[in-house]
Amino acid sequence: MPLNTQVADALTKEQEKDLVIRCQDGDKRAMEALILHYQHWVYNIAYGMLGNREDASDMAQEVFLWLWENIGQFKFRSRFSTWLYRIVTNRCINLKDQKKRRQTDPTEIDDSQPWVPIDTETPEKSVLRLEQQEILQKALGELKDDYRKILVLREMQDLSYEELAEVIGCSVGRVKSKLHEARKVLRELVLQFS
Amino acid sequence: MSHKRIQNQLSAYLDDQLSPENRARIEAHLNTCDECVEMLSDFRRNRQCFGALKHEAPPIADLVLPQLSDRGPVRRRLLPSAEEFRRWFFRPVTGGTFAVVSACLLFALVYLNLTPTSDDSLDLYLSEHTRYSVYSTRSEDANDSIDLNGAQSTTNVEEDTDFLLEVFLGE
Ligand SMILES: [Zn+2]
Numbered sequence: 001m002p003l004n005t006q007v008a009d010a011l012t013k014e015q016e017k018d019l020v021i022r023c024q025d026g027d028k029r030a031m032e033a034l035i036l037h038y039q040h041w042v043y044n045i046a047y048g049m050l051g052n053r054e055d056a057s058d059m060a061q062e063v064f065l066w067l068w069e070n071i072g073q074f075k076f077r078s079r080f081s082t083w084l085y086r087i088v089t090n091r092c093i094n095l096k097d098q099k100k101r102r103q104t105d106p107t108e109i110d111d112s113q114p115w116v117p118i119d120t121e122t123p124e125k126s127v128l129r130l131e132q133q134e135i136l137q138k139a140l141g142e143l144k145d146d147y148r149k150i151l152v153l154r155e156m157q158d159l160s161y162e163e164l165a166e167v168i169g170c171s172v173g174r175v176k177s178k179l180h181e182a183r184k185v186l187r188e189l190v191l192q193f194s
Numbered sequence: 195m196s197h198k199r200i201q202n203q204l205s206a207y208l209d210d211q212l213s214p215e216n217r218a219r220i221e222a223h224l225n226t227c228d229e230c231v232e233m234l235s236d237f238r239r240n241r242q243c244f245g246a247l248k249h250e251a252p253p254i255a256d257l258v259l260p261q262l263s264d265r266g267p268v269r270r271r272l273l274p275s276a277e278e279f280r281r282w283f284f285r286p287v288t289g290g291t292f293a294v295v296s297a298c299l300l301f302a303l304v305y306l307n308l309t310p311t312s313d314d315s316l317d318l319y320l321s322e323h324t325r326y327s328v329y330s331t332r333s334e335d336a337n338d339s340i341d342l343n344g345a346q347s348t349t350n351v352e353e354d355t356d357f358l359l360e361v362f363l364g365e
Contacts, residue, residue: 026266028259035255043251048244057252064258072267129246136243154209155244161211180205187236 048152049092139189
């Protein structure tokens with residue numbers, strides 16, 4: 001399935017910087033270009049972190065609205081994309097914490113949706129594959145946020161170790177060991193649910 | 195390299211993050227260890243499964259763009275607003291510093307007698323005024339042969355001085 005997410009690779013550092021500067025000056029057309037460029041990335045990271053489409057869509061919108069107001073905070077100390085991914089993942093973790101707190105309140109009705117298989121999957125895709133995905137989704141639900149974050153960014157978004165280090169805020173060495181730990185824990189969970 | 199150490203590098207191996215030597219070592223171990231082979235294949239399968247979660251996003255841009263405020267991003271201002279200045283000034287650090295500096299200044303003025311007294315300025319004024327008046331009458335003298343005018347001028351200076359002194363002291 002050709003995804004528009006691939007387009008993001010085509011944006012050079014200079015083009016990205018130019019767009020961000022124009023956004024900081026209040027240029028809505030530049031913002032539009034930035035949203036079109038990053039919407040699939042931001043949405044899919046949110047989907048990987050939150051586990052359902054509706055929340056992911058809400059989160060992506062919220063992130064871009066926040067970005068429009070606060071893009072002046074970006075100081076070009078890192079790549080814009082890694083800054084954006086840090087914002088998305090952190091906000092997703094905050095949202096999950098809020099939901100968790102609300103769930104402990106017995107008067108609140110739990111209306112959060114469980115992981116659902118992707119309905120865009122074509123019918124010819126094997127039942128086995130869907131089963132595997134369901135198991136993965138269940139396992140992800142049990143994974144702690146730190147591990148989920150690094151796995152979403154690496155396995156779904158294919159970020160390099162250097163980019164991961166920037167987003168997470170640690171050394172490349174730490175990325176290496178953390179990713180290994182996360183994969184091991186996920187593997188055990190998947191085996192458990194199989 | 196031990197089985198355990200090899201296992202800890204399987205993730206990096208999957209991501210092609212190892213040196214050619216390490217890579218070769220791991221591959222040699224994989225030929226002999228089923229446990230490591232299994233782990234690696236699970237890692238690989240989970241990664242593929244993860245990748246398949248990715249899908250086309252809904253039209254986020256269409257939803258967001260009409261909601262963007264016309265005000266635009268918060269701009270960096272060169273000068274702080276009155277409220278920001280008030281808050282800055284009333285911080286304990288700024289307020290405290292200001293209080294200490296004011297106290298030192300007050301102490302210096304009162305005890306070190308740095309402030310000019312009213313007598314000094316009055317003296318200065320009177321002497322300057324007298325000097326000016328006397329000087330101007332003398333220059334008039336030079337053009338005038340009548341001595342009486344000179345005496346008259348001196349009286350005027352004294353009267354002026356008395357008058358100014360009264361005005362100054364508010365009498
Ligand atoms: Zn082994």
